[in-house]
Amino acid sequence: xxxxxxxxxxxxxxxxxxxSVAVVTGITYNFLxxxxxxxxxxxxxIDGRLIEAAQDLYASKWKAFLRVxxxxxxxxxxGGTLLTFIPAAGDFINAQLLGSPKQHMIGNVxxxxxxxxTDYPAAASMSFVLMAAIVIMVLLYVRSVGTEELTG
Numbered sequence: 001x002x003x004x005x006x007x008x009x010x011x012x013x014x015x016x017x018x019x020s021v022a023v024v025t026g027i028t029y030n031f032l033x034x035x036x037x038x039x040x041x042x043x044x045x046i047d048g049r050l051i052e053a054a055q056d057l058y059a060s061k062w063k064a065f066l067r068v069x070x071x072x073x074x075x076x077x078x079g080g081t082l083l084t085f086i087p088a089a090g091d092f093i094n095a096q097l098l099g100s101p102k103q104h105m106i107g108n109v110x111x112x113x114x115x116x117x118t119d120y121p122a123a124a125s126m127s128f129v130l131m132a133a134i135v136i137m138v139l140l141y142v143r144s145v146g147t148e149e150l151t152g
Contacts, residue, residue, distance in 0.1 A: 009021050018099060018100040019099075034083040034084045035081070038076040043069070074145060082138060089130065089134055092107030096108060096111075110126050
């Protein structure tokens with residue numbers, strides 16, 4: 001139990017609730033299907049003969065994965081990461097229910113500006129900045145991965 005406290009998995013009181021680990025675990029639990037389903041569809045479409053041919057040409061399983069499976073499953077990886085990153089960036093419920101008031105995520109800050117502080121201009125500008133940052137990061141990500149189907 002002390003080792004878990006030293007690793008900051010458990011809080012000082014020995015509880016898991018109201019820790020960063022609880023928030024990350026909750027977000028992972030909520031958004032894992034949004035990553036798994038596009039990956040499954042992408043991996044299911046790969047022809048098994050391609051991987052078999054790579055292994056017949058003396059590639060190890062690791063090299064066959066890196067040179068055949070990963071590039072062919074890249075559209076699923078891109079789709080899954082976009083489907084998980086975009087909603088997780090504005091998620092405030094997980095941090096509110098599983099975290100403590102000391103833990104701030106951008107969604108919690110925007111929500112408190114709207115509902116508690118009624119600072120509508122600041123909340124609206126923070127929402128717009130978050131949306132613009134997400135759009136810029138998505139465009140950079142899609143271009144760096146090289147999926148021409150998504151960028152046109």
